[in-house]
Amino acid sequence: MLEELSKFQKPDSIGSVRTLSPIARREMRTGLSFISPWLFGFLAFTLLPMLATLIFSFLDLKITDGIFSAPKFAGFDxxxxxxxxxxxxxxxxxxxxxxxxxxxxxxxxxxxxxxxxxxxxxxxxxxxxxxxxxxxxxxxxxxxxxxxxxxxxxxxxxxxxxxxxxxxxxxxxxxxxxxxxxxxxxxxxxxxxxxxxxxxxxxxxxxxxxxxxxxxxxxxxxxxxxxxxxxxxxxxxxxxxxxxxxxxxxxxxxxxxxxxxxxxxxxxxxxxxxxxxxxxxxxxxxxxxxxxxxxxxxxxxxxxxxxxxxxxxxxxxxxxxxxxxxxxxxxxxxxxx
Amino acid sequence: MKKHLATLFGLLIIASMILAACGSKSAAPTEAASGEKVKIRWFVGLGTGTDPEQVTTQEEVVKDFNASQDRIELVLEVVPYDAARDTLSTQIASGAGPDIVGPVGWDGSNGFHGQWLDIAPYLKELNFDSSIFDPALMAFYQTEEGQVGLPFAVFPGGMFYRPDMFDEAGLSYPPQVYGEQYTMPDGSKVDWNWETVTKIAKLLTVDENGKNATEEGFDRTKIVQVGYAPQYQTILGIGTFYGGAAKIYSGDAKGSYQSNVPDSWKEAWKWYYDGMYGAEPFIATGPLATAPEFGNEDVFNAGKSAMALSQTWYTCCLGDLSKSGAQFQIGIQPLGNADGKVHGRIDADTFRILKSSQHPKEAVEVLTYLVTTGGDKLLPVYGAMPAIASKTDAFFEKKSADYAFVTKESWNVFTQGLAYPDTPSAEQYLPNSIKAYARFATFLDLLNNTDNVDFDAEYQKLIDDINVLYNE
Structure with missing residues (x-):
């Protein structure tokens, strides 16, 4: 029983999700829908700004230049x-x-x-x-x-x-x-x-x-x-x-x-x-x-x-x-x- | 894993290169078809003008202007102050900048240095009568970019003082007419210059035992009242008031810029520092000025200073002082010690036109309307003093209602002050403006808060840093 439970809690890969029972899959979907506001928040307000700043670090960009101005590629400068x-x-x-x-x-x-x-x-x-x-x-x-x-x-x-x-x-x-x-x-x-x-x-x-x-x-x-x-x-x-x-x-x-x-x-x-x-x-x-x-x-x-x-x-x-x-x-x- | 990381990293670099390559600089001219009205966009947000009451009045002015003629359609665009700078940058960068920007002060316009239109040729073409302004105020807006604006809302300086504190010290009041001299306690007549201000400020600086700063036994650790406060003045403002207006850099391109701070400003800053930490202090040190008893920097309003040099905008906020039952009056700005000239300061807001305007002549026509006819409605809601001297009565009537005890002679000091602008302004453009101003602010902070500063060494460090920043 415990082994079965651990399999459910910790799938090894995406492939193993497919092997889940319909109930387990439904529960997973419900779980995901519950945490989706957080996931969306994380993507929009954390991950995306992080990636943006990583890109900015390779550009020469100033707020005063305006966001639609041509950013200059700065490499590792x-x-x-x-x-x-x-x-x-x-x-x-x-x-x-x-x-x-x-x-x-x-x-x-x-x-x-x-x-x-x-x-x-x-x-x-x-x-x-x-x-x-x-x-x-x-x-x-x-x-x-x-x-x-x-x-x-x-x-x-x-x-x-x-x-x-x-x-x-x-x-x-x-x-x-x-x-x-x-x-x-x-x-x-x-x-x-x-x-x-x-x-x-x-x-x-x-x-x-x-x-x-x-x-x-x-x-x-x-x-x-x-x-x-x-x-x-x-x-x-x-x-x-x-x-x-x-x-x-x-x-x-x-x-x-x-x-x-x-x-x-x-x-x-x-x-x-x-x-x-x-x-x-x-x-x-x-x-x-x-x-x-x-x-x-x-x-x-x-x-x-x-x-x-x-x-x-x-x-x-x-x-x-x-x-x-x-x-x-x-x-x-x-x-x- | 390493391979995935390398791929991700490579993708990010490519993304940044694509972003760099995709930037557009295309401009979108808005030519008016024949017979159509020329559209002039008025951008508000870099200074005052965003409060609901102000927006309503601005809309009214726009309506009045549009009704007054049939060639130009004026369109108002109001952007909240916090977002205005970025919005305007973006609009200009994308070739969709407005025509008119304002009201905006020197500080707000510095961020767009080099982009303001020289309106002089258009004023001539429109036969605009600029003699309605004091010539000194017209010159105030002449920069290396040309005539960048017309005088509109002005905030001349004056020496706010507490008559009761002068009476208690047995001193005569500061003069209220430029050219008048000051009567010293011994009856001698002297110029109202910084030397005089310093002398009487020391006599007005009192410790808790009632001794003034010049007396034996004066306890500088128990000061209850200072003689002078440079109320909310920047370090460039202090330099301008004491040493006279000056352009503080030379050069015209990155690599050639150099600090050009005059010796009189260095002297001003040394005087200011000694005023706080010298043998006979008369200005509140940083820690004292920020103490709650001293009004958290609002020293004069807290009733802790006998004199404060500030601008008309300071009359907005003297409620605490007047509610406490204390009264104040206004004296003239001091003269320089060496040149004997009035070293005045005027903060000012006006409208400017961007060089990128597709219809500069029409934009100047609107601008002249805003500073004259439109100004009658706009200035009261902006809370500003009109630059046209004949129109100042209404402004002072409103102020008199707030401070009934202030005499006409006091208000008249500000009207006289229109003749003494700081040209160039103490808020002048500096190369790498933001960083340069931040460095000057750090120097002021150091002076305010540090005893035993090696002044010459710190000054030299400031100049060295500024020279690097100008050319960064």
């Missing part, structure tokens, strides 16, 4: 330009001898700071929320989740005001506590403070990640903990040998999404630093540069090239992550041949 463009920063040789920091390097640098914090902070919160000794768990969970409900742009504006170096209450509080005005952080206006500032803004919205982690923690079978305690395992050993492996699929899931999100990082520098790259070009993230190329400079072809390179990078990193997952991600129900 845009890709050559991409590797020579110090602002894009694709070529590592430009990373350290260019007067402007490259956008790719900026993105990687920020990711190295934000990723560990963005992964372990919600995990730590989830562990706290999962602690049976914590009183008022429900209230805390609600409080930590609430910021996630606030629209992201609104929260960025809010933080922009709070961390305003002149009038923000954070600096006012620091000044009240005795920090000299000259020593107050300039937050988003200081090269050394701008990434921590962005991380702080990001941490505020970790409620969703925390909730996913918490759900995962609560799904760990309690008999595993009981058995470990009977064996005299310390709290750290329990955490390291039971909790982490059991929730590793969720950590992995969050990690993949966080990495993709970081390479697409865009809104905060656009709102907080007006998308200018201030201070000192440190916030001209790759995706922001892509956005500016497309919509400010209206260079569709080079913007498409930047977009495709970003897609390739994210794809590669995701593939690498997935290939490492077999070493550290534990799927309880998985059978390995």
């Amino acid at each position: 845009n890709y050559v330009h991409l590797f020579q463009d110090p602002q894009a920063g694709i070529n590592p040789a430009t990373w350290f001898n260019s007067k402007t920091p490259g956008s790719l390097l900026i993105t990687i640098k920020f990711a190295l700071i934000a990723l560990p914090i963005g992964t372990f902070f919600p995990l730590s919160l989830a562990l706290l929320m999962n602690n049976k000794h914590l009183k008022g768990q429900f209230a805390f969970r609600t409080l930590f989740y609430m910021p996630y409900v606030v629209p992201f742009v609104a929260s960025v504006f809010l933080w922009g005001g709070m961390l305003n170096s002149e009038s923000g209450w954070v600096n006012r509080a620091l000044e009240y506590l005795g920090v000299a005005h000259a020593n107050l952080p300039q937050w988003a206006n200081d090269v050394n403070w701008v990434y921590p500032t962005y991380v702080i803004m990001g941490i505020w919205g970790v409620g969703n990640s925390m909730l996913i982690m918490l759900a995962s923690l609560q799904g760990v079978p309690t008999e595993l903990y009981d058995a470990a305690k009977v064996d005299g395992a310390s709290a750290w050993k329990i955490l390291w040998n039971i909790t982490f492996p059991m929730i590793s699929p969720v950590i992995f899931y969050n990690l993949v999404l966080d990495i993709i999100g970081l390479f697409q990082y865009f809104l905060v520098p656009l709102v907080v630093n007006s998308g200018t790259g201030r201070p000192g070009g440190a916030t001209m993230f790759y995706n922001l540069y892509l956005y500016k190329t497309f919509f400010t400079y209206q260079d569709m072809s080079y913007g498409s090239t930047l977009a495709w390179f970003l897609f390739v990078i994210i794809l590669l990193i995701t593939i690498i992550l997935f290939s490492t997952s077999k070493y550290w991600v534990y799927y309880a129900g998985e059978s390995k041949s």
Whole structure:
């Protein structure tokens, strides 16, 4: 029976569809009709624009030229330009001898700071929320989740005001506590403070990640903990040998999404630093540069090239992550041949 | 798999080559058969003119024009602002461009540089009397492309000021007639130039202990009121006001373009920076100006600045200030320190004609109608000040209803300001316009938000970058 079912669920090829029973075929058609709005949406609004941008990347096309103007075939010019463009920063040789920091390097640098914090902070919160000794768990969970409900742009504006170096209450509080005005952080206006500032803004919205982690923690079978305690395992050993492996699929899931999100990082520098790259070009993230190329400079072809390179990078990193997952991600129900 | 990928990749390249080869440049002339009316298309959307009330009035003007004669049929085409630029590009590229475009400002027209018709020969042919305009305003529309428009909707500059703040500081008010001098606290009479503005702006910049920027013990970290705000001015605007209008690039083709920013503009930007971060500040820094208490950049309207240099369009939005019970008046634009001339600025919208028009003479005839007879109906709905000085009364009557406390002398400052346009405009065309303007904006952002800037190094970096961008 199970073998029959698996055949139905996973046809090897189109040919095997023909071998389906009339009922199975009817069910497949019904299924397809149900997902057809999504399929249409995917084709019209994702696949087609993707293919269009791939074609644009081989043309010299600008919005100001008009869509009916004769597009000029550019061959690989845009890709050559991409590797020579110090602002894009694709070529590592430009990373350290260019007067402007490259956008790719900026993105990687920020990711190295934000990723560990963005992964372990919600995990730590989830562990706290999962602690049976914590009183008022429900209230805390609600409080930590609430910021996630606030629209992201609104929260960025809010933080922009709070961390305003002149009038923000954070600096006012620091000044009240005795920090000299000259020593107050300039937050988003200081090269050394701008990434921590962005991380702080990001941490505020970790409620969703925390909730996913918490759900995962609560799904760990309690008999595993009981058995470990009977064996005299310390709290750290329990955490390291039971909790982490059991929730590793969720950590992995969050990690993949966080990495993709970081390479697409865009809104905060656009709102907080007006998308200018201030201070000192440190916030001209790759995706922001892509956005500016497309919509400010209206260079569709080079913007498409930047977009495709970003897609390739994210794809590669995701593939690498997935290939490492077999070493550290534990799927309880998985059978390995 | 590899083979499939290679095939797909090859197909994509072929598709892009076919797309490149298939572009059409054919134009579709719309010759009128003899006896038929000549059709003139009026494109609206690059500036104001897309609100429902405006569209209704524009339709009325079209109807009036069509009824006034039987040779030309005027057709209105309104495109939403967000799509107008792309739509017009597409129409021009496909050889189906309109005849008349507008109202459009300098900024909106820069994207179509080189495509505007020189209307001077047609004005002569039609015997159009251009003496109804201030000669300076006529010259305002003379570019390397020729006479590209006629003055229509103008927004001259003026120094908005708060009499109560001047009274509190014991200072006399800015002059309201060009040529008048300013009376300093010691009774001496001096020119109303930028040096004077700077001096009194420092006296009007106050910390929470009531000390002004020149006093011992002034706390720059606790500023509650600044003396001056370049309200919503771009960096080119600041350069123009302080250093005088100038064409800021030379050359006539890619490869030959070079930055030509005058020294007086560099001086202007240094003055502006020192005004924020210098020893005696009198302009709000970027972080302070963007603080909610300072109106999120709308510093004068938030009641936090004693003076603000801006254009007539700023009168649209001073509701917060007037609702708070505060009053403002308007003084003249300052003179340059070195040349003693008024460095005025005028933002302006007008109608332009595309070179590709098949009926340029008829299009110019329509244009002259729109800026004169049609303007009587159009200008009030556009909320703009008429360029014809004799027609400004109705505009100021409406403004007086909004701000009853503003005196006639104040409104008259704007009428006088018609004689001081910035030629070339602070919104002039620049090669590789979008990127060049973006680079200038980044420089302004840097000045606004960064203490201890190595000004000379950053300025040089700006010029180097601009030179590359101009020729990109």
